[in-house]
Amino acid sequence: MSFPWANEYKPKHPAMVWLDEKLPLPRFVYNAVGAGYPVPRNLNYMWNFGVLAGFCLVIQIVTGIVLAMHYAANTEVAFSSTEHIMRDVNWGWMLRYAHANGASAFFVVVYAHIFRGFYFGSYKAPREMIWLLGVVIFLLMMATAFMGYVLPWGQMSFWGAQVITGLFSAIPLVGDGLHQWLLGGFAPDNAALNRFFSLHFLLPFVILGVVILHIWALHIPGSSNPTGVEVKSESDTVPFHPYYTAKDGFGLAVFLFLYCAMLFFFPNALGHPDNYIPANPMQTPAHIVPEWYFWPFYAILRAFTADLTIPFTHIVLVPAKLLGVLAMFSAILVWFALPWLDTSPVRSGHYRPRFRKIYWALVIDVVVLGYCGGSPAEEPFVMISQIAAAYYFLHFFIILPLVSMTETPQPLPFSITESVLGKDEAATLAPAE
């Protein structure tokens, strides 16, 4: 759907008229990201991150395809083919750093995009499907990033693969069989490396497909906005082009500036030096950590150190290993339920004083989890991650539903126009609803 006042595509050049009749692709673009797509006039910079995420996906696909022209997925040569890219291939160092730092940039952008959604209630009706598809994208991104990190076959690659595939062995009964099936062996080896490469090449295109669905779903209700009040009349919107092409373009320039600063001046700042040591199945590095974007979830995994037993007995209900794995996956899966856990009819955190407090508490909690996840498995980090993990689930299952039920929101503006201009002529003229 688009709003009734959307500009209509009118090709002028005869060639474009001809094309429009045969394959209306320019019309499609015009209505999707052109002057034919009306967008709320008050979007702030938090709404830039969707387009930035799309741009990151393009960076990853382009740099990835060229890296694959030089990389070899065999345990004998994977590490040296990576070094060959770094030292011998023309511009290879830059392409590899662009891809590795591109993954980090992608996660920075997507985390901003997700936390924008948390704050502004973007997941609420009628945008649940956009949100659900977003969570699917996030899960696919995590799988892709994990498998990509295995490819250079350094120490962190190998032990990351060992630990993460080991998660599946926690599943009762079928776990060990599943684990061997995933690896094609008893420990990560050639079979695993090869299939990870195959899937790492495939998944970004699956992500691309889901992103198309995500944006399709977005274009049905159109974007929400910082007030969370839906579009009412033409004065609430501006055409996407030139207004948001310009705003997104500016955001993109700022993003590229920061990304290039990382890429050219601190290309290894986010990487782990141990990954420049070839994989050694006999020796686990003293301190293994995943990439920074997995830290909060890794901390939740490690927070479970004791079995769940029937109190005062030794009868184990759920072993610690399974508890940790379940908790780690639930930490993301709970997002699927978010549209139904937050029952407040008010979308935007701007008008929800209590929600705002718990929102920032959650942000701090996730940062604390992230910090612990990147630290060694020692006290005090284990205890801190236990408290922070408990709070994380408390937030979603108890605090958020309670706050939505009990808080009194502040008054909403009548319309987007009123919130921007202080008054809305159309509103005063229009008959009361």
Place this chain on the structure above:
Amino acid sequence: MTQTEVAEVMEPGGAQGVRRRDFIEVAAVSAAGVGALAVLVPLISQMAPSADVLAESSTEVDISAIAAGQAIKAVFRKQPVFVRHLTPVEISEADKVPLSELRDPQTLEERTKPGKKEWLITMGVCTHLGCVPLGTGQGEPKGEYGGYFCPCHGSQYDTAARIRKGPAPKNLVVPDYVFSSPTVVKIG
């Protein structure tokens, strides 16, 4: 079935009865379904360990040079195996622990060969998520229970390589092995 229903079934093309076309549709869809499922079999099972990975292999380890209190890391199926020569103190520590205190109750006897209680031979693969625990090399931390310590998520094993603390569910696995001579162990 009532009389009329039976009559309808028997009479192809009857107003509400089962038509020949219904049969063809069900048969065609079933055949396609069975075909699709059959195609899944090779697609899924190709990912399972291949014949060369499964091929039996064994490793011989000379243990004559391992003094009491020392341990070495051998390689079996590309995975580490810990061969440890326990001291009398370590043996008595392991024997002291009541089985009721153990997450995966087993005695040191059950985990070693008869008359060879001082030779503790286990896989060097943490039963949590598969890291190689520390404690074989000189100066490596052995954890609170004097056995092995896994640096990944802090699992602690005792002097019989039994899990005592941390997230791992099981004791370190004892592989199949035999003493092919008093000083040589054949693993696998």
